[in-house]
């Protein structure tokens with residue numbers, strides 16, 4: 466077999482039954498290569514949510530009646546299941562939020578306002594998603610702290626020496642992504658943590674692009690706070706989480722007020738409920754948590770090492786086949802340092818035009834700045850085209866991408 470045929474064989478089939486995914490199953494011609502933006506949902510997730518609403522729906526925590534107790538039980542059981550999936554032993558330190566963006570805003574607002582003062586320093590990296598950049602930038606502006614960006618080394622990886630220089634004794638926050646959504650760069654978390662620990666900073670890891678792709682083992686990462694979104698790991702939209710070390714959460718003021726986060730309300734003062742409720746104001750997204758627990762179950766059923774291996778195989782095949790398309794430049798580090806993401810530019814064709822031609826061939830990719838404008842500036846591009854893979858993709862999707870890119874060149878009149 467020739468080398469390309471071997472690479473193709475390694476990702477010839479998806480690692481799930483496509484009929485688990487109604488949307489993909491019903492659209493044979495669709496090549497969904499935008500899972501870094503959001504993943505498709507297996508029936509198991511949709512059914513879990515439907516059966517919650519059909520059989521157990523009530524406002525949890527508050528009612529004295531049986532149905533409310535069932536809803537509470539469904540919610541708290543989901544928390545346990547997701548904590549197990551994440552490798553978090555202290556279940557009550559998993560706070561449900563709407564997702565990564567909200568989790569980071571909770572940290573920057575509630576922890577940040579209480580702990581970061583004028584003259585302190587906040588360090589982020591050049592490759593952060595806006596959600597892990599802007600909340601810290603705005604905090605710095607509000608309190609008069611210094612906002613410092615750890616730059617990249619050539620090849621789209623973090624410059625660890627520069628990060629070390631940025632981490633001065635007055636650093637109060639070091640915030641970094643586990644995996645870059647725009648390039649797919651997998652960051653060396655333990656190295657980053659080691660550098661960040663030379664300061665007394667809160668070490669925050671954005672796991673939005675980590676959890677879906679490899680065994681998160683959050684406790685073992687050694688970070689203070691870890692955030693993620695359910696919709697990027699086969700779960701529903703509108704649910705995600707924030708895992709923070711208990712003593713930090715205990716000391717941190719609430720982010721929002723009302724509902725079950727209250728213990729006692731006096732006329733002049735109020736007190737707060739215990740963890741995790743202290744940070745979950747208002748009626749929670751129980752169905753979302755139930756759906757996310759079903760997603761965790763589904764991913765565990767596949768095995769995260771298989772997920773990672775499948776993505777690596779798709780990436781290797783794509784990288785090899787992209788050499789057939791003249792004028793393509795893939796951005797970021799070599800495939801072995803990337804998750805299942807290929808971010809590229811094609812001669813002078815604008816990524817939006819590429820995405821449109823690809824769409825006419827049923828190939829869904831993302832084009833734009835990927836909510837990473839600081840990174841785009843450093844790469845000196847305004848936008849890229851990004852294909853991202855997941856468990857339901859296979860070599861056919863890659864083949865369709867390559868054919869559609871060749872068509873794009875033809876249509877744009879490129880030789």
Ligand code: PMP
Pocket residue numbers: 501502563564565566567594596597642644645646671673674694836
């Ligand atoms: N961080 C990263 C690395 C992401 O990829 C994303 C989603 N593109 C976010 C944060 C924001 O996630 P959400 O929109 O689910 O809040």
